Amino acid sequence: MVQASKYAKSLISSEMIELFDHRGWIKIDLGLDSFFVRSVFDDMQQARKSAISNNYPARRVYYDHLLNFNLAAIELPYNTRICPQSVMEFFKVARIGSLVCHLMGWESTVNTLARLFTMGDYNYRGSWHRDYQINDKEALAGHSSRSRRSVQAGIFFDHQEGFRILKKEYDRFGPHSIFDPCDNGQLERDISSIRLPVALDASLYDVISASPGTLILFDPYIYHQGSCNGSRLDFHLRFENVMAEKQLSRNSSQDFYVLPHLSSDFDISDLKSVGIPMSPRQNLLRRLANTTNYYLPIFNFAHYLKSRRKISALPRAITADSFSNTVFQAR
Numbered sequence: 001m002v003q004a005s006k007y008a009k010s011l012i013s014s015e016m017i018e019l020f021d022h023r024g025w026i027k028i029d030l031g032l033d034s035f036f037v038r039s040v041f042d043d044m045q046q047a048r049k050s051a052i053s054n055n056y057p058a059r060r061v062y063y064d065h066l067l068n069f070n071l072a073a074i075e076l077p078y079n080t081r082i083c084p085q086s087v088m089e090f091f092k093v094a095r096i097g098s099l100v101c102h103l104m105g106w107e108s109t110v111n112t113l114a115r116l117f118t119m120g121d122y123n124y125r126g127s128w129h130r131d132y133q134i135n136d137k138e139a140l141a142g143h144s145s146r147s148r149r150s151v152q153a154g155i156f157f158d159h160q161e162g163f164r165i166l167k168k169e170y171d172r173f174g175p176h177s178i179f180d181p182c183d184n185g186q187l188e189r190d191i192s193s194i195r196l197p198v199a200l201d202a203s204l205y206d207v208i209s210a211s212p213g214t215l216i217l218f219d220p221y222i223y224h225q226g227s228c229n230g231s232r233l234d235f236h237l238r239f240e241n242v243m244a245e246k247q248l249s250r251n252s253s254q255d256f257y258v259l260p261h262l263s264s265d266f267d268i269s270d271l272k273s274v275g276i277p278m279s280p281r282q283n284l285l286r287r288l289a290n291t292t293n294y295y296l297p298i299f300n301f302a303h304y305l306k307s308r309r310k311i312s313a314l315p316r317a318i319t320a321d322s323f324s325n326t327v328f329q330a331r
């Protein structure tokens, strides 16, 4: 479907491809007109407002607040119920499929996850994780990010920074790995079992900042953490190499396939069948706890006390991020 076009080559040089393969992420300036980028951003802000006021059902809620509905993400963001025309115009111009295929050396690609993060003006930090488990076979592929069957994209229409990704040398099977290659993923399970995100020593990871009109492509097998100080409005997309057995659809302004539920005309009353969440607002007590903890981190402190044995057993470069998701969150 998509071939390495002159356009893709002009935005992604062979040095950038090499860098991605080696480091696991690259940043691409899409070269778009700044007024156009701003207008898409304005329309996306409007879409967020209307998702809240019209109770758009395909959504995620992480940290809702007492007096402010903190919508975390809009799912099915291409749906005609929510998607502004300018966003589709953006996809037409930016030809993300062509860029993904050029980077990964694929013939064509399918978008299997599409989410618009919409967090309000609150600090946010998720858990360190990877989106696919690394097994030995994958690691033996020379730790090459181009050999993965999936790549993830962040598309930014405003200045945003904070996303963290482990330097490959410190990731599993890297030469200075913080994970014991023989522990079978035990350290990752220990980290996930702690009720707070952990903080890694800052020398171990890259922090990615993006300016308006920027595309970030990263290897989702690498250990990473979503993080931002303040509001967030960016697309989070997953692309995979096309496999024949999948049933695929297309939206007319996009140069990639999508799974059927990501078609703009998908019937949104049928969300359960495709595993898309319809998160309700959190209840009053939970919201009260979130708001209190945001300004006075007593629940973080309680989580810390509860997990202190596990925390003290972690390697020296890993500690609990005691002020994560509060007004005191460090950058």
Ligand SMILES: [Fe+2]
Residues within 6 Å of the ligand: 129, 130, 131, 220, 224
């Ligand atoms: Fe992730």
